Amino acid sequence: MSWRSKPESGGGATRDAIENVLGRSCTVRGDLSAEGAFRIDGTVEGSVESRAAVVVGESGVVRGIVRGTDVVVAGTVVGDVICSGHLEILAKGRIEGDISAKSMRIETGGVFRGTSSMGGEAGGVAEAAGPADSRGSLSSVA
Numbered sequence: 001m002s003w004r005s006k007p008e009s010g011g012g013a014t015r016d017a018i019e020n021v022l023g024r025s026c027t028v029r030g031d032l033s034a035e036g037a038f039r040i041d042g043t044v045e046g047s048v049e050s051r052a053a054v055v056v057g058e059s060g061v062v063r064g065i066v067r068g069t070d071v072v073v074a075g076t077v078v079g080d081v082i083c084s085g086h087l088e089i090l091a092k093g094r095i096e097g098d099i100s101a102k103s104m105r106i107e108t109g110g111v112f113r114g115t116s117s118m119g120g121e122a123g124g125v126a127e128a129a130g131p132a133d134s135r136g137s138l139s140s141v142a
Helices: none
Strands: 018-022 028-029 031-036 036-041 044-046 048-050 054-056 066-068 072-073 074-076 081-083 086-088 092-095 099-101 103-106 111-118 137-141
Touching: 018 031, 031 086, 036 048, 054 066, 066 072, 072 081, 086 099, 099 103, 103 111
Parallel strands: 018 036, 028 044, 031 048, 036 054, 048 066, 054 072, 066 081, 072 086, 074 092, 081 099, 086 103, 092 111, 099 111
Antiparallel strands: 111 137
């Protein structure tokens, strides 16, 4: 397990030092919130919110909203992902929910099922909904 902010693929989407780590054998039922970056290798049944980066490792599972500046998903997120910067879904990553981000990259093999709102300010998925929005639907299945 890496204690630094370098994601599994070596793509440097996050530059924030990881301050908060949830280990592989740990399960949290409730919301997590911090100023510093998170790395989730265990299971969270609730939201994860950071004013910095959030990394969901290959063994990580989040069942709830994930919010951060940059978000890297190598594990599973069942819920919305909201990031003010870049979202990256790695080859073994999976998101089942809506996303809102300034930019996004999905590696071959990564899965995204939901709707996306990209560009501009990524304030929240709910804020982007409406009849005049330019959201699209994307589904990438391995």
